[in-house]
Amino acid sequence: MNITPNLRSTADYQAMDAAHHWHPFTDTGELNAKGARVITTASGCWLTDSDGNRLLDAMAGLWCVNVGYGRDEIVEAVARQMRALPYYNTFFHTTHPAAAEFAAALAEVAPSHINRVFFTNSGSEANDTVFRLARVYWDCIGKPSKKVFIARQNAYHGSTVAAASLGGMDAMHKQSGLPIEGIHHIGQPYWFGEGREMDPAEFGLKRARELEAEIDRLGEDKVCAFIAEPIQGAGGVIIPPATYWPEIQRICTARDILLVADEVICGFGRTGNWWGSESFAITPDLMPIAKGMTSGYVPMGGVLISDRVAGPVIDKGGEFTHGYTYSGHPAACAAGLATLRIMREERLVERVRGDTAPYLAAKWEALGDHPLVGEARIRGLIGALELVRDKTTMERFPDEGAAGARCRDLALAQGLVIRATRDTLIISPPLVISREECDLLVERTGKALDQLADELTREGALG
Ligand code: PXG
Numbered sequence: 001m002n003i004t005p006n007l008r009s010t011a012d013y014q015a016m017d018a019a020h021h022w023h024p025f026t027d028t029g030e031l032n033a034k035g036a037r038v039i040t041t042a043s044g045c046w047l048t049d050s051d052g053n054r055l056l057d058a059m060a061g062l063w064c065v066n067v068g069y070g071r072d073e074i075v076e077a078v079a080r081q082m083r084a085l086p087y088y089n090t091f092f093h094t095t096h097p098a099a100a101e102f103a104a105a106l107a108e109v110a111p112s113h114i115n116r117v118f119f120t121n122s123g124s125e126a127n128d129t130v131f132r133l134a135r136v137y138w139d140c141i142g143k144p145s146k147k148v149f150i151a152r153q154n155a156y157h158g159s160t161v162a163a164a165s166l167g168g169m170d171a172m173h174k175q176s177g178l179p180i181e182g183i184h185h186i187g188q189p190y191w192f193g194e195g196r197e198m199d200p201a202e203f204g205l206k207r208a209r210e211l212e213a214e215i216d217r218l219g220e221d222k223v224c225a226f227i228a229e230p231i232q233g234a235g236g237v238i239i240p241p242a243t244y245w246p247e248i249q250r251i252c253t254a255r256d257i258l259l260v261a262d263e264v265i266c267g268f269g270r271t272g273n274w275w276g277s278e279s280f281a282i283t284p285d286l287m288p289i290a291k292g293m294t295s296g297y298v299p300m301g302g303v304l305i306s307d308r309v310a311g312p313v314i315d316k317g318g319e320f321t322h323g324y325t326y327s328g329h330p331a332a333c334a335a336g337l338a339t340l341r342i343m344r345e346e347r348l349v350e351r352v353r354g355d356t357a358p359y360l361a362a363k364w365e366a367l368g369d370h371p372l373v374g375e376a377r378i379r380g381l382i383g384a385l386e387l388v389r390d391k392t393t394m395e396r397f398p399d400e401g402a403a404g405a406r407c408r409d410l411a412l413a414q415g416l417v418i419r420a421t422r423d424t425l426i427i428s429p430p431l432v433i434s435r436e437e438c439d440l441l442v443e444r445t446g447k448a449l450d451q452l453a454d455e456l457t458r459e460g461a462l463g
């Protein structure tokens with residue numbers, strides 16, 4: 001067996017992969033016809049593929065490698081931990097130093113009303129945990145009828161059954177008969193896509209008040225919680241109008257509904273504060289986390305649990321019959337501790353808020369002047385461009401998703417990894433990105449847009 005990078009040819013890796021590896025969210029037939037891109041090494045914000053190409057990773061892996069690649073501090077911490085104790089469970093009244101230390105460190109960076117964490121191995125498991133824990137909470141305070149979750153269309157909360165049901169992705173629901181019972185979806189605060197005929201502030205209130213209407217329809221005594229991402233990530237980096245979150249908070253408080261902020265992408269500095277909730281001034285009762293928690297070096301997720309929820313469940317709930325073999329895995333806790341240490345020592349959140357984010361925002365927003373761009377939006381280090389066929393009418397392309405995919409591929413050909421969700425281009429670079437790398441990111445995105453505009457003009461596909 002050979003796991004050293006690059007000892008086989010690209011074609012060999014592609015052939016082995018095509019024969020044996022089933023990829024997530026992938027049309028396997030389509031992938032195997034062309035062969036997977038093989039990434040072999042990485043450092044800082046840069047990936048290297050098996051042909052030696054260097055790519056600027058403006059997606060931080062998959063929204064997770066916040067402290068950048070090649071951080072020896074994390075590698076060493078994980079190796080030390082694995083030598084000392086590679087595994088022990090946290091069931092049966094047992095803990096280990098890494099789990100205790102990481103839980104305490106998370107409580108320290110969490111908002112002040114949050115002091116506990118339940119460890120999982122992914123964001124999906126975190127949301128399945130939320131689904132069960134929130135219901136247990138209401139049982140414990142004598143309101144067992146409050147069982148229903150309200151979530152949003154085009155939300156992404158993961159791929160396990162409860163998480164995929166909480167998510168609002170039609171394609172996922174269609175494929176497997178989801179959502180499961182007890183989950184209802186309301187509209188998303190996607191002003192550019194769904195509300196442009198209204199003022200953004202008015203639209204934000206309108207979408208928030210769908211929550212109130214849904215609670216009334218279902219009955220307040222039946223509703224357990226509302227779950228949402230502070231900024232929708234996979235759905236297209238949808239930054240809600242400023243009026244949205246305060247109104248959601250008001251409704252959750254007035255109607256006594258738990259507020260769950262899915263911080264899997266927005267947490268750990270992405271929006272220029274430790275938490276997306278902080279950026280939008282909300283006080284969630286539960287915060288599912290993952291990704292930036294270990295900067296993706298070792299898989300891990302968790303649920304940050306407020307004192308409000310923890311108190312009654314600890315006092316009255318007895319055993320919470322839920323847990324994973326690898327809850328609080330020592331290697332993951334060590335990676336998480338080392339990640340938090342880097343973030344604090346390098347003042348990464350402050351650097352994003354005070355320097356990198358405003359620097360990138362000025363340049364990113366200038367891409368909004370491009371003839372193919374209907375809107376450029378960014379918050380912290382998470383941003384999007386909306387591609388349009390006609391900038392004056394904001395008309396979209398008829399073949400939804402084709403222009404986005406082409407632009408993403410043109411960027412890749414220049415050595416820049418960005419993502420496309422339908423015709424929305426997305427970035428979420430490592431928090432350690434430098435000003436020079438921000439320049440390159442914007443320059444390459446601009447070139448990809450120019451090339452796409454040229455091609456579309458030649459094809460007669462523009463207005
Ligand atoms: N919540 C949010 C907000 C997420 O973005 C999850 C939960 C699930 O986490 P795990 O660790 O189970 O994957 C996510 C994950 C994409 C993409 O296409 C986004 C995610 C995962 C896979 C693809 O942008 N986010």
